[in-house]
Amino acid sequence: MTSPHEQKKRKVNGSVVVTANRLGDGAVVYRTVNNDWTTDLASAAVVAAPAAAVLLQSAEADSVRAVGPYIAPVEVAAGNRVLPGNLRERIRLAGPTFTLPGAA
Amino acid sequence: MYRYDELDQALVDQRVSEFRDQVSRRLSGELTEDEFKLLRLMNGVYLQLHAYMLRIAIPYGTLSSEQMRMLAHVARRYDRGYGHFTTRQNIQFNWIKLEEMPDTLADLAKVGMHAMQTSGNCVRNITTDQWAGVAADEIEDPRIWAEVLRQHSTMHPEFTFLPRKFKIAITAAAHDRAAVKVHDIGLRMLRNSAGELGFEVMVGGGLGRTPFIGKTIKPFLPTRDFLSYVEAILRTYNQYGRRDNIYKARIKILVHELGADKFAAEVENEWNTIKEGALALDPAVVADIAARFIYPNYERLEDNPAALARARKEDRAFAVWLDNSVSNHKQPGYAIVTLSLKPTGAPPGDATADQMDAIADLADRYSFGEIRVGHEQNLVLPNVAQRDLLELWQQLEAHELATPNVGLVSDIIACPGLDYCTLANARSIPVAQELTKRFGDHALAKTIGRLHINISGCINACGHHHVGHIGILGVEKNGEEFYQITLGGRADEGAKLGALLGPAVRYGEVADVVEDVVAAYVELRERPEELFVDTVKRIGVEPFKERVYATR
Numbered sequence: 001m002t003s004p005h006e007q008k009k010r011k012v013n014g015s016v017v018v019t020a021n022r023l024g025d026g027a028v029v030y031r032t033v034n035n036d037w038t039t040d041l042a043s044a045a046v047v048a049a050p051a052a053a054v055l056l057q058s059a060e061a062d063s064v065r066a067v068g069p070y071i072a073p074v075e076v077a078a079g080n081r082v083l084p085g086n087l088r089e090r091i092r093l094a095g096p097t098f099t100l101p102g103a104a
Numbered sequence: 105m106y107r108y109d110e111l112d113q114a115l116v117d118q119r120v121s122e123f124r125d126q127v128s129r130r131l132s133g134e135l136t137e138d139e140f141k142l143l144r145l146m147n148g149v150y151l152q153l154h155a156y157m158l159r160i161a162i163p164y165g166t167l168s169s170e171q172m173r174m175l176a177h178v179a180r181r182y183d184r185g186y187g188h189f190t191t192r193q194n195i196q197f198n199w200i201k202l203e204e205m206p207d208t209l210a211d212l213a214k215v216g217m218h219a220m221q222t223s224g225n226c227v228r229n230i231t232t233d234q235w236a237g238v239a240a241d242e243i244e245d246p247r248i249w250a251e252v253l254r255q256h257s258t259m260h261p262e263f264t265f266l267p268r269k270f271k272i273a274i275t276a277a278a279h280d281r282a283a284v285k286v287h288d289i290g291l292r293m294l295r296n297s298a299g300e301l302g303f304e305v306m307v308g309g310g311l312g313r314t315p316f317i318g319k320t321i322k323p324f325l326p327t328r329d330f331l332s333y334v335e336a337i338l339r340t341y342n343q344y345g346r347r348d349n350i351y352k353a354r355i356k357i358l359v360h361e362l363g364a365d366k367f368a369a370e371v372e373n374e375w376n377t378i379k380e381g382a383l384a385l386d387p388a389v390v391a392d393i394a395a396r397f398i399y400p401n402y403e404r405l406e407d408n409p410a411a412l413a414r415a416r417k418e419d420r421a422f423a424v425w426l427d428n429s430v431s432n433h434k435q436p437g438y439a440i441v442t443l444s445l446k447p448t449g450a451p452p453g454d455a456t457a458d459q460m461d462a463i464a465d466l467a468d469r470y471s472f473g474e475i476r477v478g479h480e481q482n483l484v485l486p487n488v489a490q491r492d493l494l495e496l497w498q499q500l501e502a503h504e505l506a507t508p509n510v511g512l513v514s515d516i517i518a519c520p521g522l523d524y525c526t527l528a529n530a531r532s533i534p535v536a537q538e539l540t541k542r543f544g545d546h547a548l549a550k551t552i553g554r555l556h557i558n559i560s561g562c563i564n565a566c567g568h569h570h571v572g573h574i575g576i577l578g579v580e581k582n583g584e585e586f587y588q589i590t591l592g593g594r595a596d597e598g599a600k601l602g603a604l605l606g607p608a609v610r611y612g613e614v615a616d617v618v619e620d621v622v623a624a625y626v627e628l629r630e631r632p633e634e635l636f637v638d639t640v641k642r643i644g645v646e647p648f649k650e651r652v653y654a655t656r
Contacts, residue, residue: 024131025201026155064133067151086583088522092153096523098534101186102456 015074017044017082018055019092020066028092029066031059037066041082041093046074105168105474106251107396108216115259116213119220123147124206131203144202147209148219152524155199159222160212164232164250164274165193165477169464172475174215176460182208187460189445189453191517191568192271193231193477194222198524220258225266227257227338231273233281234478235440237399238486240432243293244301246276248394249330252385255393256331263338267345268353270338271310274303278597283479285309285318285599286571288355289337294324302326307337307367308359309599311565316356317599321368327390329375332383336375340367400472400487405437408490415494424546425497428508439490441471443483443500444507444515448544451533452518453481462503470496480517480556482510512549513557513622514540517568521561521578522585528561530578530585530611535559538615543622552622555636558593571595573637574618575602585611591621591648592640603645606653617652624651 018031022039029037030044035058038044047055052071059069073085084090091097123143130140144150148159160175167175175195179187182204183197190196200208212218221228230250237245253272257263263270273284276293284290290306303325309318325333341355344362359367416423431440443463445453455463463483467475470492471485478484483505488496500506509515516539519525521532536559543549558572562579569575575590587609590602609617622636628647629639640648 021151021155024203026151028154063137067137087585088153091523095154096533097531098451098523098537100184101451101454102458103184 013049013073014085015046015048015076015082016052016071016085017041017046017074018052018059018069019044019072019089020059020069023065023067026067031055031069035062037062041074041084044074044082046076046082105166105398106163106247107398109396113213113216116216116218116220119147119218120206120209120213123209127202127206142224145223146220147205148222149202149205150223151526152198152520153522153526154524156202156205157196157198157524158200158205158208158219159190159194159196160217160219161222161229162194162217162477163254164230164236164247165234165479166236166247167475167477168215169467169473169475171215171217172460172464172467174212174217176457176464178208178211179457179460181211185458186454186456188451188520189455189477189481189483191479191481191519191566192229193234193479194229195477196520198520223269224264225268225270226264227253227260227266227270227272230254230257231271231282231287231479233275233277234476234484235281235431235486236276236476237397238433238435238438238440239277239281240434241279242277242434243295244276245394245397246274246282246293247397248390249276249291249293249303249327250274251393251397252331252390253334256335263342266338266342267347268350268355270341270355272334280595280597280599281478283568283571283595283599285597286311286315286568286595287318288341289334290318291330296324300326303330305333305337307371308356308364310354310356311568311570312354313351313563313565314354314357314360315565315570315601316360317601319359319364321364321371328385328387329379331385332379332381333371333375335378335383336371339374340370344370400474402435402438402487403489405435405489405491407436409437412490412493419494422494422497425506425508426493428512429506429510430493433487435487437490439488439493441485441488441493441496442478442510443485443505444510445482445505446509446515446540447504447507448514448540449537450504450540452516452536455483459503459505462499463505466496466499480515482515508546509540509549511554511556513543513552513555514549516540516557516559517572518559519561519566521559521567525561525566527564528578529563529580530561530587532559532561532567532576532578535576535578535587535611535614539618542615542619551632552626553632553635555622556594557618568595569593570601571599572602573635573640574621576614576618579608581608587611587614589614589617589621591645592637594637603640605645606649609656613656620652621648624648 305322306318476484518536522528560567593602
C-alpha cells in the first residue's frame, strides 16, 4: 500500500513490473517487453532488479501514452501466473474491493 | 438559490474553452505531464489509482434541481452511474476520461457549474452550514458572506499560488454545523453587546498530519471589515507561509510556530494598511449580493398540522424517520429534511444517477427546487412543507434515501481510501460498510444515541478522523492495513481532537473494536442522555482501553 512515490525510494526486490496510468482515460497499464503498454498484467514484462531500472527509463521516455510510471512488485505463482504484489496493486488491477453503487 | 450573472457565466465558459485547448495539447504531446498537471489541478482533475477523478464545486453546498439533474447526466454519460459527495460540500466523479473532460465541463457550464479552485494551492470552495437560510438558530444567512468571499477569491491573482491549499468555512448559527474550527479560516457570525453584526475570526485550524483546532485572533470583526481582514490574513500567510516543505506549508503551521498573538499582530499590521481602502464593504454591495439570493415564497402554514400528527401515530417507521431526519425550520409549517446517503452496507456519501434524478424531482415537488450538501456527506431538502412530509418520506423510501440514521453511529464520514486514492495507505469504505452492518439496527443505534464515526485511509485525514467521536485512521505496517482508533474528538463549537485508544488493530478487527468501545460506553455512561463524547470527556480513554485490549 506504499505510495508509488515511496516505492520509488525503496530497494527493488524480487519480481517487478513497470506500471502507469494511460494518458487518455487513466486506465492502469503495464510496460511490455516490446516497449509498449498493456492493460493485461499477464502480458507485462516481469523483470528483476537490474532490468527494472532500464524498463522504467524506457517507460518514462514514453510520457505521451502513459503517466507516472513506477516499479511495482508482483508475485509469480504456479504456471508463471503473474499476480500483483500488494493490496494497492491488486486494487489497481481489479478495481475497488466493494460493489460499485448501482452495479449490484 | 443565488443567481449568477453574465460575468460568472462568461468566466465559466471561457475556462472550459481554455481547458479544452490544454487537454488537446496534452493529448498530442505538446504539453508534458509536468506542465499539464498544474493546469488540470486548476480544473479539479486528479489522477487516482484507476482513472481520473473530477471534483466539481458546489459553492456553499447549495444546488438547484437543474444542477442535480446535470450531475445525474454526468454520472451516466461520462462516469459509471454514480457520484460521491465530499466533506467539503463538493461532488467527485471517479471514472471520467481525460479525453471527455472538456465535454463534461461544457455540460456542467450549461447550469453554471465548474471545477475551478477545487484543487491547487488557492482558496477552495467556501463551505457553510447546510441549513443556511432556513435554520431556526441562525442570525443571518451565512451564504451571503460566503458569496462575498467566493466572488473575491475566484481567480484572485494574488492568491492563486498560495504556499498551500486554503479552506474557509462560515457559520451563523449557535450550533456549528460547518466545522469552522478545523478550517484555515473559520468565521462565526455573532452580535456584539451593541447588537451589531460581526464575526469571530479563527485561524490555523486543520487536520491532516499535524492537526490543530483554530485559534481566535479577532473576537469581533465588524461586517464592513469582513473582506479586508480576510485579505490581510491571506496576505500574511502568503508572505510568511513556508514554501520549502509541503508538510509545513499550511497556515496552521505558521500560526503554531509564530504563536497566535504574533500572527494576529502581523495580520493587524497588514490590515491597517488596507482596511479603509477598496475592500471596506459598502453595505449596498452586500445588499446587492443578498438580493441575488432567491428565497422561497413560503405559504402561511401552521406547525405540526393534524394530518402529520395522525400519520406519526399510525406509522411507526414514519415516526422514526421524522424524529431522526426532520429538523425545525425558521418558517412555521415547514421543515428541513436530511436525506441519508448512508444506507446499510453502502459507500458513505455516494448517490447513483437515478437517485440524483429522483432527488431533483422531489426538490422541485417539495422543496422549491433547492438541495443542499452537508459536510457529513448527506443531502438536505431545506424547504419542505410539514403537510408533505409523509408523501415525501414514502418516495424517499422508494429510492433508499430515508435511512433514519442521521447523526447516529452508522452515519459515517469516510474518505475514498485505498479503493480509489493514490495517497491512501488503507481502505476506508469497506470499514465503513462493515460498521453500518454492525449498527444497522435502528433500535440499537437509537439506544447508542448521537455518535459520529470518521474514517480516513491515510494521515491526510480527508475523513476528518481526528474530530470523529470515534476516529479511525488507516496506516500501513509491513504491507498490511492497520487502523489507529481515537476517541473523544468533535467538530462542532466544542471542537476537540480525539485521544489515541491504543495500539493499531488489523483490518478485520476494526468493527469488533468499535463494537467493544460502544458497548463499554453504554455500560459506562451516567445516564442514557449522556452522549458518547461526553462520557469520554468525563472518564477519559483508559476505561475503554482496558475493555478493548483486555482480550486482545
